[in-house]
Amino acid sequence: MGATPHLRLDTDILDRNIAAMAALAAERGIALRPHAKTHKSLQIARRQLDAGASGLTVATIGEAEVFAAAGFDDLFIAYPLWLGAGDADRLRALAGRARVLVGCDSPEAARRLSRLPVEVAVEIDSGHHRSGVQPREAGELAARISESGLRVRGVFTFPGHSYSPETRLRAADDEAAALAVAAASLAAALLPVRLLSGGSTPSAGAVRPGVLNELRPGVYVFGDSQQVELGTIGFDQVALTVAATVVSHTGGRVVTDAGSKALGADRAPWASGFGRVLDAPDARIVALSEHHSTIEWPGARPALGSTVLVVPNHVCNAVNLAGEYRLSTGGTWPVAARGRNS
Amino acid sequence: MGATPHLRLDTDILDRNIAAMAALAAERGIALRPHAKTHKSLQIARRQLDAGASGLTVATIGEAEVFAAAGFDDLFIAYPLWLGAGDADRLRALAGRARVLVGCDSPEAARRLSRLPVEVAVEIDSGHHRSGVQPREAGELAARISESGLRVRGVFTFPGHSYSPETRLRAADDEAAALAVAAASLAAALLPVRLLSGGSTPSAGAVRPGVLNELRPGVYVFGDSQQVELGTIGFDQVALTVAATVVSHTGGRVVTDAGSKALGADRAPWASGFGRVLDAPDARIVALSEHHSTIEWPGARPALGSTVLVVPNHVCNAVNLAGEYRLSTGGTWPVAARGRNS
Incomplete structure (x- = not known):
């Protein structure tokens, strides 16, 4: 397997997961704009677009720059x-390569965006x-953003209580209700x-x-332990793992070399x-240090x-800790937007 | 402050923290071998040695390679x-540049180290x-390691229940007792x-x-929220922070752009x-996403x-997420051993 952890x-x-979410969105008549913060990979983003995605979602200007430089033109x-010092120039340069939409939840932030060649989406809770903002306040904020000379494309939300x-099962209904109120506003x-x-x-x-016309899930490409334990997926849908070596057997435990610097510390x-x-x-990972995971392992230990x-708890943070993916088919793909936090 | 988070x-x-730990070790007649996994920085390691440290502790062969290449010769x-495929060659190359000591807690691992120009320390719990291994078992393991043709320098432990x-206050006593039993063994x-x-x-x-002759703390150079909340240090001893921008005020909260991809997710x-x-x-950080920290902030909000x-909970993981330190005096230092997990 080569040096661990990796x-x-x-x-x-991966391909099955990409196809399944594309089919789900298509069946419901909803555009799919996957969140690329999960994989930060040009190769995976390309597969998502080839399967019908309408564009990409990103979290930062830095991530947008990586994907725009590679030809992704709808972000x-x-x-x-x-916007901090220099960010207006960065957004202007981005807009020269791609159609750019940015989120906003305050008039103050909107003022700093004014005169930039981007569209804005109002964020609602x-x-x-x-x-x-609260859904009923979306219209008022959108009006103030429009007064700044910016074009408002609509509204967006992240139903993170999923x-x-x-609250997982009710999050989609909450989201639909909030978006309907915001649309009316x-x-x-x-x-x-x-x-x-x-x-999500x-x-x-x-x-x-009916209500949403765009979906922005991220984690679905890989799956992770959180999705398994929430009941969203089964282990057979987990595409991404951290390969680890068993380094210690003392005390009846199994200790591997995949710690929080490989898996992330999410719990x-x-x-x-x-x-x-x-x-x-x-098996249960009962403790985590930077370079150790301590596992209680019933039955015969490896x-x-x-x-x-x-399987990391939260795959987005695990991916961001590595420089590359090692593929089951051989070869590697870089984590191209690793660490692009700003 | 430049683009956040950073x-x-x-x-x-930093210099005060380095001097204080050096003084503590010197007063008690104990060698100080700071753990470099915390900072992964050549500049900080050099300051530690200049203040009297006897050498460096590292967690992986990859970290050792970074420091050995920069001239640190006691690791x-x-x-x-x-040892996996290729690791014996890496250790041999390392030993050409530095005096190398490695940990071991099983005869199986020791066999893979045999004939390499390194010394071994037996790890005890x-x-x-x-x-x-258990302290009373250290002698038996040390004897088997010696039979592999390796030189055993002694024993080591990490009192992580500190x-x-x-258990913080009793951890030092547990450590002393365990090392005394291991020494007798x-x-x-x-x-x-x-x-x-x-x-630690x-x-x-x-x-x-009296008992220990070497200390391997890491976090003390920077401090972090865990140390403050454990009572080890005060906020005035925190040298490392993540600079963040307030991006949202909705719902009476303060939301900044420093999330788990900047702070780490430790809790x-x-x-x-x-x-x-x-x-x-x-102020209390009540929720963390990859690019958001949600803060309950009594009184006037920023x-x-x-x-x-x-102030990150666990500074070692926060540092590993960044490419560089921005110094209060201007300039930057690279996080040279970032991501060297193997």
């Missing part, structure tokens, strides 16, 4: 951007309580509503045709541990020196 | 290494229950014990003169949140667009 990507499962920075066993302000964008991997399957309150082990569903495939 | 290093506080890979409010096997190595940032202050069960805010001790300095 990212191992099963490209057959949504789905984030309430606050559909229950995750992170950024975004990342909880209690824009209409009351006499503004056109061309975009109603939502979506845990909620995508519950989205009904939701409802997670069973710090990740899972592929092909060992009863031998010292053997390779185990660990 | 690492901001106060070099005055301890304090990890139960399992002093209460953290990660890797390492990272808990309940080696003596009973008629093996010399030249090294008794331990230490939370336990270092409680180490008494111990006893932590008050996902990090702390410098100069705002009552304005949209203002810069706040976030």
Whole structure:
């Protein structure tokens, strides 16, 4: 397997995951704009577009720059951007290569965007309580953004409360209701509503045709332990693992060399541990250090020196820790936008 | 402040932290071998040696390679290494540049090290229950390692249960007791014990003169929210923060652009949140996404667009997410060993 820990990507499962989400969106008549922060990979983004995606979602100007430089020409920075020194010039350069949409949730941020050749989407809060205005306030904010000379394409939300066993199933309904209220609010302000964008991997399957016209899931390409434990997918849909070596057997435990610097340290309150082990569903990662995962492993333990495939809790953070994917078919792909946080 | 998020290093506080730990070790007659996995920086390692450190500790062969290439010639890979394909050649090359010590906790791992020009330290478990044999078993393992033709320098442990409010103060005593038992076990096997190595940032202050002859703390150079909340340090000893921009104010919260891809996702069960805010001790980071930290901020909130300095929970993982330090004095230092996980 080569030096561990490293990212191992099963490209057959990847292709199946890309095709399945594309089919789901097509069946429901919804455009698919996958979030590229998950994979940060030109090769995977290309496969998503080849399967019918309408464009890409990114989180930062830096990610947008990487994809625009590679020819991706329709980008949504789905984030309430606050332009710092130099950022206006960066957005202008980006807009020379791609159609650029950016998120906004305040008049103050909108003022800093004015006179730039980008469109704006108003962010609303559909229950995750992170950024975004209340849905009924979307029209007023959109009107103020329009006064800044910017074109408002519509509204977007991230139903992040889908990342909880209690609220996963209701998140898609909350999202639809919030987007409907926001759309009415824009209409009351006499503004056109061309975009109603939502979506997350845990909620995508519950989205009904009719309200949303765009979905932005990210994690679905790879899957991860959070998706397995939320019930979104089975282990057979996990395309990305961290290959690890068993380095210690003391105390009846299994310790591997994949720690938080390879897996990320994410652990939701409802997670069973710090990740899972592929092909060992009863094993539990009970502790994580930077270079150790400590696993309680019922039954016969893997031998010292053997390779185990660990499924990270949150695959986006695991990918961002590595320079490349090692493919099940041989070869590698770079994590092209790794670390592009700004 | 330039594009956020980025690492901001106060070099005055850094120098004070380096001097204070050097003084503590010197007073107690203990050699200091700081763990370089925290900073991964040639400039900081040089300052540690200039202040009297006897050498460096690292976690991986890859980290050792970065420091050896820069002239650091006394390196301890304090990890139960399992040599994979090519690793023997890498260790041989390393040993041509530096005196190399590696950790071991099994006869199987020792066999793969045999005939290499390195010394070995036996890892023991002093209460953290990660890797390492029981202290009374150290002599037997050391004898078997010696039979492989390797020279055993002594024993080492990581008292990682110092990272808990309940066990922090007792961890140094557990460590001393475990090392004393291990030393007796080696003596009973008629093996010399030249090294008794331990230490962590939370336990270092409680180490008494007499048993240990080497300390390997890492985090002390920077400090972090875990150390503040454990009571190891005050905020005035925090040298490293993540500079973040306030991007959203909706819902009465403060949202910044420093998320888990800048801070790391570490959150111990006893932590008050996902990090702390410098100069705002009552603020709490109640939620973390990849590019958002959501902060409950009593009193007057910082304005949209203002810069706040976030103190990561676990600084080692935050540093590994960035390419460089921005210094309070101007200029930058690279995170030279970033991502060297193997």
